[in-house]
Amino acid sequence: MTAVAPAAFQQANIDYLAVLPLLIVFGAALVGVLVEAFVPRERRHTIQLTISVASLVLAFVAILFATKHQGLTFGYTDGATSRRLFALAIDGPALFMQGALVLMGVLGILIMAERFGGVGSDAFTASGASTPGSPIEAASARAGLITSEVFPLTLFAIGGMMLFPTVNDLIGMFIALEVLSLPLYILSGLARRRRLLSQEASLKYFLLGAFSSAFFLFGTALLYGYAGSVYFGDLSKAVSDTSLGLNGLLVAGAFLVFVGLLFKVGAVPFHAWTPDVYQGAPTPVTGFMAACTKAAAFGAILRLAYVGLDTASWQWQNAVIIVAVLTMIVGAVLSVTQTDMKRLLAYSSIAHAGFVLVGVLAFDQRGVSSVLFYVVAYGFSIIAAFGLVTLVRQDGGEATHLSQWAGLGKSHPVIAGTMAFLMLAFAGIPLTSGFVAKFAVFAAAIGTGGATGTVLVVIGAVCSAITVFVYARVIVLMFFSEPADDTVEVLVPSVGTTFAIAIGTLITFALGVVPSSLLDLADRASQFVR
Amino acid sequence: MSAPYVPVLFMLALGFGFAALSVFTSLVVGPKRYNRAKLEAYECGIQPTPQAAGGGRVPIKYYLTAMLFIVFDIESVFLYPFAVAFNKLGLFALVEMVLFILTVFVAYAYVWRRGGLDWD
Amino acid sequence: MTSTAEAVAFWILGPLAVLGALGLIFARKAVHAALGMALTMVTLGVFYLIEKADFLGVIQIFVYTGAVMMIFLFVIMLVGVDSSDSLLETIKGQRWWSFIFVIGLAGLLIFTLGQVTFDAKTVQAGMDRLVANNNATGNVTGIAEKIFGQYVWAFEVTSALLITAALGAMVLAHRERIVPKRTQAEWAARRVKENQDVAGLPAPGVYARHNAVDTPALLPDGRPAAKSVSRVLVARDQVARTDGYRDVERYIEREIEEGRQK
Numbered sequence: 001m002t003a004v005a006p007a008a009f010q011q012a013n014i015d016y017l018a019v020l021p022l023l024i025v026f027g028a029a030l031v032g033v034l035v036e037a038f039v040p041r042e043r044r045h046t047i048q049l050t051i052s053v054a055s056l057v058l059a060f061v062a063i064l065f066a067t068k069h070q071g072l073t074f075g076y077t078d079g080a081t082s083r084r085l086f087a088l089a090i091d092g093p094a095l096f097m098q099g100a101l102v103l104m105g106v107l108g109i110l111i112m113a114e115r116f117g118g119v120g121s122d123a124f125t126a127s128g129a130s131t132p133g134s135p136i137e138a139a140s141a142r143a144g145l146i147t148s149e150v151f152p153l154t155l156f157a158i159g160g161m162m163l164f165p166t167v168n169d170l171i172g173m174f175i176a177l178e179v180l181s182l183p184l185y186i187l188s189g190l191a192r193r194r195r196l197l198s199q200e201a202s203l204k205y206f207l208l209g210a211f212s213s214a215f216f217l218f219g220t221a222l223l224y225g226y227a228g229s230v231y232f233g234d235l236s237k238a239v240s241d242t243s244l245g246l247n248g249l250l251v252a253g254a255f256l257v258f259v260g261l262l263f264k265v266g267a268v269p270f271h272a273w274t275p276d277v278y279q280g281a282p283t284p285v286t287g288f289m290a291a292c293t294k295a296a297a298f299g300a301i302l303r304l305a306y307v308g309l310d311t312a313s314w315q316w317q318n319a320v321i322i323v324a325v326l327t328m329i330v331g332a333v334l335s336v337t338q339t340d341m342k343r344l345l346a347y348s349s350i351a352h353a354g355f356v357l358v359g360v361l362a363f364d365q366r367g368v369s370s371v372l373f374y375v376v377a378y379g380f381s382i383i384a385a386f387g388l389v390t391l392v393r394q395d396g397g398e399a400t401h402l403s404q405w406a407g408l409g410k411s412h413p414v415i416a417g418t419m420a421f422l423m424l425a426f427a428g429i430p431l432t433s434g435f436v437a438k439f440a441v442f443a444a445a446i447g448t449g450g451a452t453g454t455v456l457v458v459i460g461a462v463c464s465a466i467t468v469f470v471y472a473r474v475i476v477l478m479f480f481s482e483p484a485d486d487t488v489e490v491l492v493p494s495v496g497t498t499f500a501i502a503i504g505t506l507i508t509f510a511l512g513v514v515p516s517s518l519l520d521l522a523d524r525a526s527q528f529v530r
Numbered sequence: 531m532s533a534p535y536v537p538v539l540f541m542l543a544l545g546f547g548f549a550a551l552s553v554f555t556s557l558v559v560g561p562k563r564y565n566r567a568k569l570e571a572y573e574c575g576i577q578p579t580p581q582a583a584g585g586g587r588v589p590i591k592y593y594l595t596a597m598l599f600i601v602f603d604i605e606s607v608f609l610y611p612f613a614v615a616f617n618k619l620g621l622f623a624l625v626e627m628v629l630f631i632l633t634v635f636v637a638y639a640y641v642w643r644r645g646g647l648d649w650d
Numbered sequence: 651m652t653s654t655a656e657a658v659a660f661w662i663l664g665p666l667a668v669l670g671a672l673g674l675i676f677a678r679k680a681v682h683a684a685l686g687m688a689l690t691m692v693t694l695g696v697f698y699l700i701e702k703a704d705f706l707g708v709i710q711i712f713v714y715t716g717a718v719m720m721i722f723l724f725v726i727m728l729v730g731v732d733s734s735d736s737l738l739e740t741i742k743g744q745r746w747w748s749f750i751f752v753i754g755l756a757g758l759l760i761f762t763l764g765q766v767t768f769d770a771k772t773v774q775a776g777m778d779r780l781v782a783n784n785n786a787t788g789n790v791t792g793i794a795e796k797i798f799g800q801y802v803w804a805f806e807v808t809s810a811l812l813i814t815a816a817l818g819a820m821v822l823a824h825r826e827r828i829v830p831k832r833t834q835a836e837w838a839a840r841r842v843k844e845n846q847d848v849a850g851l852p853a854p855g856v857y858a859r860h861n862a863v864d865t866p867a868l869l870p871d872g873r874p875a876a877k878s879v880s881r882v883l884v885a886r887d888q889v890a891r892t893d894g895y896r897d898v899e900r901y902i903e904r905e906i907e908e909g910r911q912k
Binding site for chain 3: 636
């Protein structure tokens, strides 16, 4: 055995302009923590909101600049083996996802910041450490304590989400997964009302999330054992080079890594957390999670499926097909039985995850662009929908039971009308973004997915039809039934929330009428670098 | 076999040996005149109770201390290889390390300013 | 190849690790389970050192046995040492179903991973490369070059995780003061102003055989002084009675008698 000569320390090549959007978001989160430390309580809310929104807008501008700096960065090419060891892949899908996440993040933060005239955010508790219902909790609220930490936490989550589809190796993907998850676990437990439910949601999300992270990590270890490297490029190449004897590592590793990622999108059978967490978490956080976590996780799934494990797709394809079918069916069927608005939207989001998986399984550039389009279309609609849920109140708390929404169309036609329109988008009715998104995904699956693609599309169409019934029921309830009692009121939102809901709804409409510009953009952005 | 760790092993054995020897010697040599107060468990100046107060639950503020300890423990995980390989790594790694420490100290500043380090 | 020393160490430490792991599962008390886990962790750390993974071994002992175990113990203590799990099934047949699924998953993994065959030559080549690397660069230095070289981004992003952890601990566990804490000077000023306990509260009782803080001092007429015991102990109902200490001589004689009988 020849001794390897000690190689000199090789420094990473960094294209700072390419990673500037990420640096801005993480930097703003750090500044937010410093604001928490040094700024007096009364001014924190305004300053935090300003920092968050400004940094996200700035990050969006930086993303536009980063499009000129595409390629692999934060690493080096190994001289001896000419392996490309780069941590980040700044390419079309990554930048598209980053842009979408930043914009959806702005809307999410605007809704989180809604105060309804109080001192702090209306959705978040004054003191997360106080026992629910205790005198200390009431005293904290009276004393004007606020949990403005939610803003830096959200920024950290957005940073992790932006990183998730951008990373080029499994270790980076794991860290991104944790960076985006940890803040969400905390945010889920900070609701102002029904705090026990919220804390239960947080605990469930944390425990199950920790399990899924463990699965992901175990899978990473097995894939490293298979390929001898964690980089997606090496993984993809290893399939042709490695002996067949190691195939067990590849199969088990791919399976476990996918479990970790499918958990985050809430695919069946890894969906058990979704309804409870969506219901228990503060509603603005639920909207933010439904839009952004899903988008980021699908970005990561795309990169894993198309860059890392593309050559081994025959090993894991069937498992993901089964998951997609189950997700669509379970999501659609169980949403029929729901009586709570937030749970209904949770099951609907599960069904949507199934539809997006159909696009992932197209294994084609069109599949990538259709998935990119779908998560953006769905994200803006769901943020607006959960924003509306925060407005409908009874006795101060959110009125999430469906019976409380009865007759809302007569007393509050604008709110009910907007909700009905968003429901139509979720159902996939023409002239909404939901229709175009579903069409794009299904077209991609039929076009290149072969016979399985066609079967998936048929199942998808049937499930869509089932969900149409669910959404139609809500619309009928709002417009054609008498209100059960008239103590249900609709709060008047501030400018920020109004703006967020309006933009979400407008984009839902615009993408339904003139989808071509975003479809083109998604098409041009669907090429991965390796 | 990893020879550099033999001294560590030796140190461990020495430590254990010293502890065992001390206990044994005091057992043999020390005078023993018991009374009730001496036989009671020492409970920080209060009467020992059969069950721990509050079901043996400690206040949540201990958790905060533990969590902070973990944060800085993990920071030192990175300091260890950095310190060992410092001469080889050069300026770039120094800058990275300083950045890392500064970011973690942002959390420290937050905890300090918000009273997380005050005991009551 | 496995050297004799390596084999000896393995056969001594291996059973210990298994013992610790079994203790983790079967110990009745949560703290004992945690200690069993600590034993397993330390043994694993030593295994890593034997396998020439210096960095991993040190970190295993340093972080896992030190920090993570500490968190475990704290969590157990937060929940309460005496608390036990509720075995009530909220979903019928939950335990059996989870058992079946666990067996299924384990079987699937064991079946797929069991089929893996390693080429002895490749494995040996890998080991040789590791040894050569360790000799040439050094294990810890090699890790450092990776952390600050190709994985520098992952390293920096980890700081975001650490900050989130600190933030989360504060938000969820730190109760912010609603009114600022009174300083000692403020207390003194208030006492003088109200002309109450100007000389400070009386100290707890000090007796020949008992000077714990839970025993009240005696007033000149022999009654216990209520103010001399901490409010916390009063609230917890942990204040000792002073009856025994009033008849001092009898008490001391009884104690001496007890000492003689032992």
